[in-house]
Amino acid sequence: MVFAPVTAPQPLAQRGPFAALMVDSARRRIFAAGAHSVAVLDADTGKLLATVRIDGARSLALEPLGGHVFVGTADGRISEIDPDRKTIVRSLDAGGAVDAMVDDAVTGRLYADGDARAELSVFDTRSFSRSAPVAFPGRVPAQFVPDPITRELYVAFADRPEVAIVDPQSATVRSSFPTPGLLGRRVVRFDEALGQIVVTGGNGILDVYDRAGTRRFRIAVPDGVGACDLDTNSHVLACTGATFLTFVQLIREAAPQIMGTTELAGPALVTLDGKTNDALVVRSVSGGGGTVLERWSTSPPAAKPTP
Numbered sequence: 001m002v003f004a005p006v007t008a009p010q011p012l013a014q015r016g017p018f019a020a021l022m023v024d025s026a027r028r029r030i031f032a033a034g035a036h037s038v039a040v041l042d043a044d045t046g047k048l049l050a051t052v053r054i055d056g057a058r059s060l061a062l063e064p065l066g067g068h069v070f071v072g073t074a075d076g077r078i079s080e081i082d083p084d085r086k087t088i089v090r091s092l093d094a095g096g097a098v099d100a101m102v103d104d105a106v107t108g109r110l111y112a113d114g115d116a117r118a119e120l121s122v123f124d125t126r127s128f129s130r131s132a133p134v135a136f137p138g139r140v141p142a143q144f145v146p147d148p149i150t151r152e153l154y155v156a157f158a159d160r161p162e163v164a165i166v167d168p169q170s171a172t173v174r175s176s177f178p179t180p181g182l183l184g185r186r187v188v189r190f191d192e193a194l195g196q197i198v199v200t201g202g203n204g205i206l207d208v209y210d211r212a213g214t215r216r217f218r219i220a221v222p223d224g225v226g227a228c229d230l231d232t233n234s235h236v237l238a239c240t241g242a243t244f245l246t247f248v249q250l251i252r253e254a255a256p257q258i259m260g261t262t263e264l265a266g267p268a269l270v271t272l273d274g275k276t277n278d279a280l281v282v283r284s285v286s287g288g289g290g291t292v293l294e295r296w297s298t299s300p301p302a303a304k305p306t307p
Contacts, residue, residue: 003247003260006278009285009292013048014039016284016291021269022060023280027067029083030271030293032282033057038071040083043273043280046293050086054079061101061110063125070125072098072112078123090128094121102153104146107168111153113141120144120155122171134171136164145190147211154197156188163188163199163213177213181205189230189237194252198237200225206248208256217255222246229279231272236298238270238279245270245281247298259298272298 012032020033023043030041038057040050056074063070068089069081078098079091099114103125110123111134120134120141134153142158144166152174153166161183164176179186184202191198196216197209204223208216224241231238235250236259245268247259268283279296 003245003262003296005281005294006297007295009294010046012039012041012046012282012291012293014041014051014291016282017267018269018282018291019058020060021271021280021282022062022069023271023273024062024064024067024069025274025276026064027083028275029067030280031060031062031069031083032269033060033071038069038081040086041293050083052081052086052088054081054088058114059098059101059112061103063103063105065105070101070103070110072101072114076115078110078112080128092123092128092130094123095130096121100143102144102146104151104168106148107151109168111144113144116140116158120153120166132171134166134173136173139164142186143188145188147190148192150211154188154190156186156199158186161186161201163197163209165213175213177209179207179209179215181218182207184224185226187225187228187239189228191230191232191235191250193232194235194250196250198228198230198250198256200228200239202226206256208250219248219256219258221248221258222261227269229270229272231274231277231298233274234277234298236272236277236279238272238298240264240268240270240281242267245279245296247279 018032028043032039059072061070096115112121122131140158144155155164161179167174182201206221228239237248246261281294
């Protein structure tokens, strides 16, 4: 099945390229991190609501209770944005470039990594101060995702096919399991309702593991997956590569199914709207045509009525 946007591409007032994209479904806001600012867009209309000046933004994390957003930068800072006031309210030295972040509002911890460091940095979001990091001697964390039920973190590495399970209370690795056959860039996501840890490799493989680290399913996906987002309401995984967008349906106690793959003219970012179950795609237009926002439906097309 080939998917297509359900709305016409909408030109954005904020030009790209963007390094990170995220939606706050509850407050109907999209955040796009660019080279010199973070754009705040209306999730329903695509209208530019605000622009907050931050150079070198590379990663985003949402604080779901208050709606504030943490921004990690290439020069090693983490800033907290208040989208309503359209300003930075706090900022700290992260000790190095911040390529990925996750906020755990329950524990008040913000996790960050980057700069090929053999650790995850940990920050207390209440005091906005540094806590003891999670060390991975000889290993370089690349992607990580929280388990909302156990509060643990599942961490994939850039330099080896392995996932570590981190206990946030002790800031130590509780256990780990191998992910053999996954090569290249690895992306990890977690569906708490299904109890599935999803790990992709840049070599066109998607594996599903349970919480114990046992591989349950393996399917083929397009080569070169670079980033994914997961909607845990619909259990749809959306992934992008250099020239494609693909959708995968996760299924309880069964192998995932490819819903569709569509070629794109160039790199794109995707985030899934948990309220509408749509995929929001931001991509650059070839030939210097700026940046556009597209809305893709992840629901199967309605059956045509029988004559």
